[in-house]
Amino acid sequence: MRHAAAGRSTGRRRWGRFAALFVPAVIAVVSIGAGVATGAVPVALAMQGRQTLAFTAEQFEAEATGVLPSFVQNADGSRQPVVVLQLSKVRIQGACISTAVTTPLGTYVLHAATPSGSAPIEVGNAQIAIESLDGVGAAGQEILLGHGATAPDGTPVDTSTGGVPIRAGNIALDISATARWATVDQLTLSGLTLQVGQDQKRCL
């Protein structure tokens, strides 16, 4: 039986103990966040949804390690074929990525850019489930497929580990694609500026 006088000290929180756990956690989060922003700590992402995006880069290198058919299930139970594109060892330098997201509050443009000449964005492994590729407008000064490296005398050298090397310089891609999901492992960012707004500039 609890009396009213003792009721004050029951079910209360000891704020000293709260701080003992909360403050170190916040310190850890801030340091990890600083590590992520400078590229020292890789992160992993997994997203679902449908997006179209504009992508430009000064330098783009990747290895396409696989293209797999797969199925996803729609909400009404029907199954939808998608193509899972697997990329590894992705390095993007001087990138600009913008995508428009429609929310109930309006259309917001997400604009992410890394300055030219800075450290590249690196991705260990990425998988993108592409449902449809409606349009690709591509312009590039240099797009090489299957050409990993060049020996000093100009002959191509096979440096791939089972995939198809992709290299592109000064590439601009206007992709209208529907991707069902995408997972990104070992993403190291460096010097990335992220801006979100309704009247944000797009990359193309």
Next chain:
Amino acid sequence: MPVSGAHGAVPTRALARWTRDRPFWAGLLTAAAGLVILVLPGGRFTVLLLPGLAGTSGFLFGAGLCAMGLFFWFRPAGHRAVGVTAVLVSVASLVTTNLGGFVVGMLLGILGGSLGFAWEDPDQGAQA
């Protein structure tokens, strides 16, 4: 046992007693953190478990945090261990899955875990 008072007041007092007997807000915040981390990858939930580290840990950490929230509610005796674990899992989710549910899930989990750790068991209030 509240035997006095109008019938309408009894359920309210029982509810107030129930929320006071356990780390109620800690459980709520931790379960909310788990939901955010679990649901965030999905725009349409066509695939429940995405491949890769982010999909797997989003599923495990999100479901784990939901379970810890339930532990706070229904097994409040272990609130200290559950609180520490919830904070550790939330901090880890920052790196492993979608930046901790775009930071929101991570913050909710840290808050919920810390509140649960700091909660004072009313039965032991006299000796603390």
